[in-house]
Amino acid sequence: MATGGSRRTRAARKRSKRMARVEHDLTAPQWAALTDAWGGCAYCGASDRALQKDCVLPISRGGRYTLENVVPACAACNASKCNDEVTAWMRRKRLDEKAFLVRQYEVRLALRSVQSLDAGGHGTAVPSTGMESVSTTVEVVGSAAVAMSSPTACQPMKPCVGENRTTA
Template identity: 35%
Template sequence: MPLSTAHRVYCSGRCSRRAYFEANRERVRAAKRRGNHQRRAMLAQGKRYTVTDRDLSRLWSRYENGCAYCGERSSPLHQEHVVPISRGGADGIGNLAPACLNCNLVKGDRTVMEWRLGKKSPRYRTWPDRQVGSRLPASTPHTSEVGLAAR
């Protein structure tokens, strides 16, 4: 394989990022310094983060135009602050999530964990057949391909 098309394969994204940082240490540090300087300058001037319509449309499409908490798609979505501003959360895109009216109003000024732990029936979007520590059923293609049988 020619060197121009060779790619390195890492065990995880974490290893890949670490290798990139090691290879480009000064470049990464300079970018971090610029970002910190810009953030501090904005805060010193009393400016808040600006969220564009493009940012919001990307965020909404990441959640497939549904509520981040219950997956509801029929009701209009609200910009919900994951960490409430009253609790020190930022007004930036990293702290926003689409939420239906019900989830947004019920959550109020609590964090997501406080809200979920206080709720009687949490509506997580999980696979009902997969639990932590469970095995795959014998009928799955994963077990038949490698010749494993469920015990």
């Protein structure tokens, strides 16, 4: 008497349990804003394909569907990345890791500005695309990426999960 089913069925059951344990708060308007801001796949830049929601920190590693953790990805990049840590996957695929981190920071910053305007009606207006006023650099220090919007102010971003790099 087979009760477990196929491997695919068991994996789907585990995924649905993992998904039910955490709260996902990405709304349809936020997803639309994300896809507009990125203008295509966040990893390879393809704009002629259908986009899927990809978690930068995979759900299997504690991530969830939030504005901070989701980027649009084409099916090929999403399937290739699987549940890998994003920066290690990008290095393996020889994609520009620094450009991705900078762009992700810019998009998050612009969408936060738009959200704060929508929520309370306070704050400063965001330019038409939301990107013109953002000047950002990202430095990788140890295993943490630090985003700097000006020479004097820096905000640490989340450290890379599962990565233990030492400086020589």
